[in-house]
Amino acid sequence: MRRLSFALACVLSVAVAFPARGAAEALVRVQQSDGTTQVYRNVHATLSGTTLWLRSPDRKDRLQIVSAACSFPHDLQRCLPYQVILHKPDRTHQLTITRGVFYVNLTTEPHHLLHSSQVVAPHGVMVFLHTTRGTYVSAIAAAEVAAAHAHLSRLLVLRQRR
Amino acid sequence: MSRPQPQSGFNFNRDIAPQPQVRQQQPQVRQQQAGRPARVPQPIARGFHGVVVHNPHGGGEAWYWNRGVSWAPAPIYWGGGFWGPWAFADLSAAILFGSIVDANNNVYQSYQVEPNSPGAQVLADYGLQQTPCGPPNLVVIWGPDNSVICAFQNAMVAPGNYQIDPSTLTLVSQ
Numbered sequence: 001m002r003r004l005s006f007a008l009a010c011v012l013s014v015a016v017a018f019p020a021r022g023a024a025e026a027l028v029r030v031q032q033s034d035g036t037t038q039v040y041r042n043v044h045a046t047l048s049g050t051t052l053w054l055r056s057p058d059r060k061d062r063l064q065i066v067s068a069a070c071s072f073p074h075d076l077q078r079c080l081p082y083q084v085i086l087h088k089p090d091r092t093h094q095l096t097i098t099r100g101v102f103y104v105n106l107t108t109e110p111h112h113l114l115h116s117s118q119v120v121a122p123h124g125v126m127v128f129l130h131t132t133r134g135t136y137v138s139a140i141a142a143a144e145v146a147a148a149h150a151h152l153s154r155l156l157v158l159r160q161r162r
Numbered sequence: 163m164s165r166p167q168p169q170s171g172f173n174f175n176r177d178i179a180p181q182p183q184v185r186q187q188q189p190q191v192r193q194q195q196a197g198r199p200a201r202v203p204q205p206i207a208r209g210f211h212g213v214v215v216h217n218p219h220g221g222g223e224a225w226y227w228n229r230g231v232s233w234a235p236a237p238i239y240w241g242g243g244f245w246g247p248w249a250f251a252d253l254s255a256a257i258l259f260g261s262i263v264d265a266n267n268n269v270y271q272s273y274q275v276e277p278n279s280p281g282a283q284v285l286a287d288y289g290l291q292q293t294p295c296g297p298p299n300l301v302v303i304w305g306p307d308n309s310v311i312c313a314f315q316n317a318m319v320a321p322g323n324y325q326i327d328p329s330t331l332t333l334v335s336q
Contacts, residue, residue, distance in 0.1 A: 028172075030172070030173060030174070032173075032176055033176060034176075038170075038173050040170075040172070054172075056170065056171045056172045057170060058170055058171055060171050061171040061172045063172055067236065068234045068235060068236040068237075068242070068243070069233065069234065069235055069236040069239065069242055069243030069244065070228075070231060070233065070234075071228055071233060071279070071280050072228060072229050072231075073278035073279075074278070078247075078278075079236075080236040080239055080243040080247055081236070082236040082237050082238045082239070086172060086174055086177075086178065088171070093174070093177070093178040095174060095177045095178070096177075097238070098238075098249055098251035098252045099238075099239075099247065099249035099251065099252050099255075101247055114278060130252075131174075131177050132251065133176050133177045133179075134176075135174065135176060135177055
C-alpha cells in the first residue's frame, strides 16, 4: 500500500511539474490606471503547468503569465505570478508586475477563495495581476480550462482515501 | 467604464509605453515593535549540513507537505513566496517584524508570516510562535532567498540559527 501510495505521489508530481494541458474560453478584464476598463470575452486560455497563456479574441496577441511558489492552502492550488509577457505579432513586451495570485481548482467541486465570496469553478482558473503602471488584470476561466487536470483530481481523491 | 472588446488585441499600451522618468518611492511598511536588530555572526550557511531537528509532523518523503508537488520560489516575492504572497514592490501589505544584521552589516528585514503559507506550516509543525527579530535568544529561521523570520524557543527548538529544507519542511541548525 505504501509503495502504491508513493508511486501515486510520483505520478502526481510528474503530472503537475510536466504539465498536462487544458484549454477553454476565458473572460479577461483589464483596468487601466486611468480607470478605463476593457473586457475581453472569447479569450482562449491554455494552462500549461504553472503558466497560463491567454490568446486575444482576434487571435493575434498572447499573454503569457508565469508563476511559481505553488502550494495548496485548503482545496485550491495557489501560485504566485512573477513574469508576464505580452506577445504581439511583431514584438514581445515584458510587463512588470508588482504582485499577483493565481488559483487553480483541481477538484470537481467549486471552492471559495479564502476570505472571499469569489468561487473558483471545478477545474477553473483565476488570475489577478497588478502591474507597476497601475493596471489591474483579472482572468477567469471557468469549467474545463483545466480539463486535462481532471485526472489529477481523481488521483488526489484516490490518494486522500488511502 | 467597461468596454467590451469583441474582436481586438490586448490593450496594454500604458504598460508597454517607454518608462517615464520618475523618482521611485520607498515602500512604506507597518512596523510592529521591532527591537534593535540582532547581530548574528554567520547568518546564512549554504547547504543543509547541520543538525536536523526532525519535523514531528513530517512525512519524510520530499514534498509530502505539498501533495507531492515540488515548491520553487517566485522571484519577485520576499522569500520567494514561502512566507506568504508578499511582493517586494508592494511590501505595504506585509507587516514588518524586526530585522537581522549580519557581521557585514547587511540588514535582513523580516515580515509577519501569512497563515496559509508553507512557512506558517513550518511554525505550526514545530509549535513555534513568530516574534519580531531583534532581541537575543530567539530561534532564527532562514528561508528561501535570504529571507528570515524569528520565533520564541520551545522544548523542541533551542535558540540559534536554523535553515529550512523546503522539500521536507525540516529545520537544520547552522
